[in-house]
Structure formats: C-alpha cells, structure tokens
Amino acid sequence: MAIKLYGSLISTATQRVKAALAEKDIEYEFIIIDMAKNEHKKPEFLTRNPFGQVPAFEDGDLKLFESRAITQYIAHAYADKGNDLIFEDPKKMAKLSVWMEVESQKYEPIASKLVWELLLKPMFGMTTDEAIVEEYEKKMEGLLDVYESRLSESKYLGGDCFTLVDLHHLPTMKYLMGTRVKKLFDARPNVSAWAAEIQSRPGWIKAITT
C-alpha cells in the first residue's frame, strides 16, 4: 500500500488526517506510534518529523508532516476521489484560505487550551485552572459570535459546501463537546446546526471508529 499514516488514535492532529483520508475514500496503512513508549522521540521517527510529533505521512517517496499540510496535499493530489474538500475557483479558494487561517490561528489555540484545562489536566490528576478556563471561554464566545454571523450567510465556514476548514475543526470540537464549552456552541443556532452536521458526516464517523 502506497499511503502510510504514522500517528496516535487520541491525537487530534492524527484524527484530522484520518478524516481527510476518509472523506476522499483513500485506503492507507495506519502505523500506531506508541507515545507512552516515547516512540515519537526516537531517531527513526525523527527522520519522519524532526519535531518528534505525530502524525507523519508517506505517499510513495513523498514524506510529509504537519496535519494541515497533509490534508491540503490529500485534497489537491486526490481531487478526483471521494468528496471535494477544496474549491477550483481561485476566488472561492482564497475565501476558504481565510477561514482556514482563522481555524489555525484563532480557533485551535483557544480550543486546545480548553481541552487541556477541562479534559486532560483532570485525566492526569492535575487541577483545572478556573481563571484560565474563564478567560478562554470568553475568547471562545467572541470567536463563535463571528462564526454565528459567518454561518448566517454561508452554510459552511469556507463556503456553500463542506471543505477542509470545517474538517479541521472536528477533532478538538469532539473533545470540547464533552465539556461545559458545549453550551457556548448550543447557544448559537447557526453554530450549533453546523457543528451537529459536520460531526455526523460518515467520513468523520469512519475516521474516529476505524
């Protein structure tokens, strides 16, 4: 099999790539990197990702890392397979790029901080910092207000159909939905409908269950 994905099932970045592969209906070999055994810091893996982070990706002789670079490669290189995840029209693509930057620069730092405080710290026996949670919930509210407005004029964040930007939100969104942050999504009708729809996509279900 030509395509290989090296990663961890609980890693949001790995899930992001699995979701793109599922949407494009692409077969691949999944190689689990055992982070408890520090496999991601060993010399063999560092040749795949010099930062020692999952995932890493291989398509024949092409080796990539950074989940969003991998999903973009998949969307472009396998444009004729599965569901379209990007636009051919340059202006539509430019607008999609804007919202992809919003996800990467704004949503992800807030979402991952909240997942850390509300889910991972308790799991590791550490104490959630309530002041940080409140600060980041306020930031999330400001961001979701912009999303609510955007989703009143466009069914999906990047345009009129599901694309990479919606997909990139899914892994951290899944974890957030198990925390009190869910009510911030629920309080905004457009955001709430969007979040429910993208989470129920067959590609996403396949990505997190196989």
Place this chain on the structure above:
Amino acid sequence: MAIKLYGSLISTATQRVKAALAEKDIEYEFIIIDMAKNEHKKPEFLTRNPFGQVPAFEDGDLKLFESRAITQYIAHAYADKGNDLIFEDPKKMAKLSVWMEVESQKYEPIASKLVWELLLKPMFGMTTDEAIVEEYEKKMEGLLDVYESRLSESKYLGGDCFTLVDLHHLPTMKYLMGTRVKKLFDARPNVSAWAAEIQSRPGWIKAITT
C-alpha cells in the same frame, strides 16, 4: 487602482502582505488604519475583518483578511508577475506547505512572545518577565536546531528558492534582530546565512521603506 491594503506600518501581519506585494511587483493603494484611534474596531472596518485586526485586503470585488491567506492569494493569482513565491510541482508545493505550517504553528508563537517581552513591554513601560524569556529562548533554540538541519539540505526553508515560507518569517525576524535573540540565530551558520540573505532582498527592503 484595483488593489487596496488596509493596515498599519508597525503591524507584522501588514508587513507580511506588503512584502508579498513587493516581491510580485504589484502596485496597490495603502490605506493606514489608525489603531491609536481604534479605527480597526469601528463598524466600517469590521465589515473588512470581523475580528477587528489589520490587515484587510481588496482586489476588485474580492475582500480578504488573515495575512497568510492574502499572501497565498497574491502568489497564486499573480503567478506571472514578479518573483515566484510558490511551486507549480505538487510534491514541491506539498513540502513547502509543511514548512509554511511550521512557521505559522511553531515559529510565530515563539517569536511573537519574545518580541512582546523584549521589545513591546519595555516600550509600554512594562517589565520584561525574565522567566518567560528564558522559556521561549529555549523553545526558539530547539526550533532553530531543526531549521539549521533543514537549511543544510536545502538553501531555503521551503525548497531550493525563496518562497512564501521564508517571506512569512521576515516581519517578526526583523524585530527579533534588535533583541538578544539575535545571538541564537548567529550561533547557527546555516540559519544565520539564510536570515541575512532573506532580510537583504530588495522586495523586503521596499516593503519596509515605502
């Protein structure tokens, strides 16, 4: 004139777009947004960027924000003008995307934190937090070690010629060169040569002097 850039001369994100426009030799109208007068938070500007941040960009009827989305649009839409900033070959472009993600996800958060502590806080009469500086200098050293290795196999970060990823580093790099962080760049021969060369490009000089 069809192309308009709304921004602030001291904003690194604005400088990023000015650099791309200069490299592509594109004429444009620059509209200064007076952030001291909170012009970036006023309703008229919020229609250009709902997050109330500079820059905002206009090319005819296309309106964009997020500096890296704007530079990507410029590189693609004006591929036949000025200097190439992207690759046509899909595999080369995929590799470039990896390093663009590294800049956005890894370099920028470290660099902007150091600029804040070492340059901006003193300017605003606040005290630099030495513990934070030391923490982020260590992070920067780890990152620059990876860059040093990458630049031993490839003249530029994205491949064998100057591209968007090198350009995206320039604005925060310029500020860092005026701080003690410069010695971390100087200590690594490949990084040091790369940083000196990209900072001396005519496009960059034009971007920060006009």
